[in-house]
Amino acid sequence: PGFERPAIAGWRVLHFPELDSTNEEARRRAQQGDEGDLALYADRQHAGRGRRGRAWVSGEGNLFLSCLLRPAVGPARAAELSFATALAAHDALSAATGLGPRFQLKWPNDLLLDGAKVAGILLESATGRDGGLEFLVIGIGVNLAAFPAETPYPATSVAATLGRAVAPLDLIAAFLPRLSHWITVWEREGFAGIRDAWAARAAGLGERITVRLAHETLEGVFSGLRLDGALDLRLDSGAVRAVTAGDVFLPGT
Ligand code: BT5
Known part of the structure; x- marks a missing residue:
């Protein structure tokens, strides 16, 4: 059922000892009619997922958090919120660890610490009959204590870098007010209001990168971010x- 915790920055907070996936639980709640502005987290997660059906390795002591929202925008614009989420996570991790500039954002949805993946973001949504967005789930996993040994690019944890783990609830308390802040900026100013802040924390901007797409691999210079969040590759x-x-x-990766 989940245990109700004190609300944080207007978010109702639910805690679970164990879940399959916090994103899946948020989706279930949405389908049962939850009105949104709900944040839920689990101590353990045994079926964590990444993008495109990939698995998220969910080590003990890490953060598994999902936020359920019912934003009044079309589905096309929902993806912009993954950038607002990344900004909030970056700010929260900087504040919680004091390692500010060593965290970077990697397009579209990763956080790096000293160049290695420390967190991932997964947005999932459902569209109503009218074509509008019925609900949006913002999931975030942060390697606070543990990280997988075998990944296609380097991975790390906060503990491995900082020498001590940060408690999941402390990071949640730092994250939710910042998430509300960046969502408000996005509501007021659109993606233009968050693009520069995202770019200022971005990894690889102006550099030569490789992009693997479904059916091809491209090389070029990451020359900018479009107003819909697309990456410009020259x-x-x-x-x-x-x-x-x-x-x-x-x-180098
Ligand atoms: C992501 O996907 O990075 C999004 C991960 C979102 C996880 C959170 S946890 C709370 C919420 N509930 C869920 O069920 N999910 C969300 P993607 O960009 O597709 O990256 C996945 C890839 O990263 C995998 O294929 C692995 O190669 C690698 N990977 C898996 N676990 C990792 C970890 N703990 N740390 C670093 N890399 C990992």
Whole structure:
């Protein structure tokens, strides 16, 4: 059932000892009619997921958090909120660890610590019959204590870098007010209001990167971020390609 905790920055907070996936639980709550502004987290997660059916390795002591929202926007704009989420996570991790500039954002949805993946964000949504957004689930996993040994790019944890673990609830308390803040900026100013802040914390901007898409791999310079969140890749031919979904490999990884 989950245990109710004191609300944080207007978010109702639910705690679970164990779940399959916090994103899945948030989806169940949405389907049961929960009105949103709900944040739920679990101590253990045994079926954590990443993008495109990939698994999220959910080590003991890490953060598994999902937020259920019912934003009044179309589905096309929901993805912009993954950038607001990444900004909030970056600010919260900086505040909770004092390691500010060593955290970077990796397009579209990763957080890096000293260049290694320390957190991932997964947005899932459902569209109503009218084509509008019925609900949005923002999931975030942070390697506070443990990280997997085998990943396609380097991974790390906060504990491995800081020498001590941060408690999940402390990070949640730092994160939720910042998430509310960046969502408010986004509601007021649109993606333009968060793009520069995202770019200022970005890894690989202006550098040569490799982008793996479903059916091809591209190389070029990460030249900017479009107003819909797409990554601009300047190819060697001089043409600029807008990438809306893919995996980025930075130099040296
Ligand atoms: C992500 O996917 O990075 C989004 C991960 C979101 C996880 C949270 S936890 C709370 C909530 N509930 C859920 O069920 N999910 C969310 P993606 O970009 O597809 O990255 C997944 C890939 O990263 C995997 O295929 C692995 O290669 C690698 N990976 C898996 N676990 C990892 C970990 N703990 N740390 C670093 N890399 C990992």
